[in-house]
Amino acid sequence: MNHDEIRKEVSDWLDANWSADRALIEWRNILLEGGWAAPNWPEDCFGRGYDAEQAAVVSDVFAEKGAVGAAQVGPRRLAAETILVHGSDDQKKRYLPPILTGEHAWCQLFSEPGSGSDLAGASTKAELLDGQWIINGQKVWNTSAHHADFGILVARTDWDLPKHQGLSYFLINMRQPGVEARPLKQMNGHASFNEVFMTDAIVPAEDLMGGEGNGWAIATTTLSIERQGFARGRTPTVSRTAEEGPIYQEFAAELEIANEPYTWYPQREGRVDLVLPRAKETGAIKDPAVRQEIARLICLSSGARLAAASAAAQRKSGSNEVIPAGSIGKLGASIIARQAAHVHTMISGSDAMLSGQESAAKGMIAETLISVPAISIAGGTDEIQRNIISERVLGMPKEQRSDTGPFRDIKRNVT
C-alpha cells in the first residue's frame, strides 16, 4: 500500500471510530480490534506488517486528528517486541493486548549487583517446584520497576552448565508478595531505577518463554531492541488539553505516571536542541572556540542521524552488507551527549556552577550536566558496545575467556 492509501484508510477509520469522549482503555481496545494499535507489528499479531515509514504515516494522521494511540512509554516496548519474536501464541495473546491498551506496565529485570555488563553471569535462581518456577535473588538498576505490573526476567535454571546455557527467560508478575521494588536515588537526584528483591516469587510454568536454557539468546534480542532505542531517542507522546475531551485527562494522568521516571531522559541525551538558542542568548556564539565545538557537535549528530537513516534504507532494500546500526548508534548517542554537555558548559561558563529552577533554561542545563553519564552505562556500557562492534561486526579475534566450564565454578563477586 502506498502512503496516500494508508493515509486515507486510517483517516476514514478514525473519522468513523475516534471520539475524545470514550474511556481510555475502551478506546484502546477499539484501536486494537481495528488493527491500528501497532501497525508495524505482523498481521497475525495485532498489526498490519507496515514498515517504519508506513507506520510513521499512521502516527502522523493520529497526531493530526488528536487521536490517542497505543501505550508506549517505558520498558513495555522491550517486553512487547521480545514477546513478539520469542513468545508462544498463548503468551502473545495474553500479554500483548494489555501492553498496547496500557493496562500493564513492564520493567526489565536483567542487571544484578554481581553482574551487569556480564549479563550472562546472572545468579538469580529459578527452580521448578510442583509445576511452578520459584524465583530467588536480587536485581538492580531496574527502571520503572516501582510502577510495573510485569517484568522480563533472566534467571539461572541450571548451575552445572556453562554460564550462557544455564539461563532462562521469564515473564514475571510484579504484583505478588514475593517481589519487592525499592527506588534508588541517582546522582542527578531522580529515582527512576530500583532494586528488586525476589523471595520465593512465583512464575507459572507457562510463563517461561522460549524453552528452558534459551534465556541468553532471547535476552540478546531484548538488548538489541534496547540499543536501537537509544539511537532513536525517545519522544514522549504529547496530548491535547483535558478540555478537549475526557480521554485526554485520563491519558495525561497515565503519562504523568509512565513518564515520571523519564523526565530527565532528554537531558541525559545532552539537550542538543538547546545548544544554539543558549549560544545566541548568552552571546557565546561569538566565541570562535565555542563555534568550533558547536560545529563539531552538529557534525556528530548529523553523521549519526544520516548513518542510521542510510542503514535503515539499506536494510529495507535487502542489502546484505552488515551494518551494525544498533551498537554504533548507541555509542554515537553517548559521544553526542558528552560533546553536547561539553558545549553547554563552555556556553554557560561560571553559570554552570548553578542548578535548580533559577539556573539556565529552568535548570535543564544543570540537569544535563549531571545526567549525561547515564547514557554511556545504561543499556550496555560504551566499552561493551565497542566489544560488540569489534568482535561481531569487524570480526576481530575474541579475547581469551576465563569464564568457561560449569557456572558453579566460575569466579564471581561476593554478594
Next chain:
Amino acid sequence: MQTMYTEEQEQFREVVARFLRVKSTAGDVRQLMASSEGYDVAVWRQLCGEVGLAGTHIPEEYGGAGFGPVELGIVSEEMGRYLYCGPFFASSVMAGYALLNGATESYKSAILPDIASGAKIATLVLDNLNNPGEVGAALKATKEHVVSGIASIVVDAHIADLLIVAASTPDGLGLYLVNAGSEGLSITPQEALDPTRKLSRVSLSEVRAERIGWLTESLLNQTWDQICSVLAHEMIGGAQHLFESTLEYTKVRVQFGRPIGSFQALKHRCADLLMELEFAKAAIHHAAFCLAASEGEPYVASMAKAMASDTYMEAARAGVQLRGGIGFTWEEDTHLWYKRAKSSEVFMGSAHMHRERMMTMIERASGHDTGEQP
C-alpha cells in the same frame, strides 16, 4: 532527493573500481609518485576514452556524460581508495566546476568538450586554497586582458594545457583562460608532502589572458562547495582503504602468543574508528545527494569536508600506529595514504575553517536575531 545509491550507481561504482584495481595498484602509485609527470598517459587516455570518466558531471551538450555530484562522488571515492594519480581532480573537478559555474556560454562550448574527452588537461588556478573568502588577493587582472600575480600551490599545473585563473578586478573576481606556454607564465614544480598529487607554483607576469566569465561571491562559494564534496569523497575512499587494510593486519599479526586484534585497546580504537567512518561517510554521501538535488542544509559540503579531514587523518594515524615499526617504513604502503590524508586535510580548507564556515551559514540561515530557535 535520493537518500541512498541506486542500483545503476552501485554498478557504476563497480565499473570504476574494477578499472582502478588493475590500473592503479600500489606499485603503479609508487612509480608515478617518483616521476615528474605524476601520471600515466595511457591509463589517463583509457580512463577518459573507454571508461569516459573525465566528463562524468559535464552536461551532454558539452560532450560530457551528464551525470551529477553523486556519480562524480562515486568516481572520486574509488580514486581515493586506489590513490589514483592523474589530472582528474584538477582538470575535470576543479577546472570543470569553475567553468560550468562561471564561464560564459560560448567559452563553455569551446572548452568543456576538450576537458570531458580528455583531449586537454586543465587546472584551476586559485591564489588561496584555505578559504573562499580570501581568494583574489594575490592574482589580479591589471588591465582588461592582462593577469599578474602568484598562486603558490596549483594542482597539476605542470601538465596542464589550459589554466583557468581566478583573478580579482575592480568589478569582482574574473575567470581567465591562460594557455600553457604563454609569455610571462612560469610554472615551477613544488616539492609536495604528498608526492601522489603534483603541485606547482604558478606565477604570472603581465600574461595576456582571455576573460571567459566571472565568479561572483556566490558562484565562488558554490564552486568551492562542489569541489569540497568531491574531495571529501576521495578522502573517505582513502580512509576506508586504510581502515580495511589495518583491520586485516590486526587479525594476522601475532604478539604475546595471540593476534594483536584480540587486545582490547586495539579493538576499541577500531570500533571508534568504524563509528567515525560511518558517520563521515553518511554525511559525505548526503552532501552529494543534496548538491545534486539543490536541497538540504546550506552547510552540507563544509560539514562533509570537515568530517573528511578529521576522519581520514584518524584512519591514517591508526594505520601507522597499529602496524608498529613496519608502519613507519617506506617499504610498507600505508604512508602513501597517510600523506594523501595529511595533505587533503588542509586542501580547500581545514576542518577548522569549514566548521567556522558552517557556523556562519547556520547563523545566516536562522537570521541574526538572538535567542530564537533555529
